[in-house]
Amino acid sequence: EDQVTQSPEALRLQEGESSSLNCSYTVSGLRGLFWYRQDPGKGPEFLFTLYSAGEEKEKERLKATLTKKESFLHITAPKPEDSATYLCAVLVAGNNRKLIWGLGTSLAVNP
């Protein structure tokens, strides 16, 4: 069964303390892996799409990487405004283009 697992479930950092969030997946055929940010009471905001192992993408303090079994979202020198839930989702071949979602990592950055 296709599955996406995110860890840790929650993470608390001090401002400036870099860390990484993990998204591991077991799927039959990966068509793409997506990272979203979700603030409380709002819809998810698209961050990155990764398609193949070895691919990396960056945006401000965020960097996403992909291997054949997992993806990392690296947060460098985070700020309090980076506090949010980060969601990972995968698009699987032949799955009617539905996304399989992880449960998310709730990140809190203290000033």
Place this chain on the structure above:
Amino acid sequence: GAVVSQHPSWVICKSGTSVKIECRSLDFQATTMFWYRQFPKQSLMLMATSNEGSKATYEQGVEKDKFLINHASLTLSTLTVTSAHPEDSSFYICSARAGGGTIYNEQFFGPGTRLTVL
């Protein structure tokens, strides 16, 4: 680019009434739109997938007669919760996917609608 709007942002209704939620892609044509439901501190639960001009495909366990979906154009989809009951209270979020181009695979989300049924 890739902006999706949703209206209303929140709604309170009495039990037994129907509520319509609109989802619009503002700057791209969405051949496919998705409707999700999210409970507090939980991830997104896909309710249905709709393609423009055709009937929606509902996920297992979602009542199609209760959650009516219409994808009448390439920029508009609506979700109508019929005869709403308190257990239908939730956060409903739509997403849209473009028909082609460089953003073909990504889903872009609306801001969500908070439904409270009294």
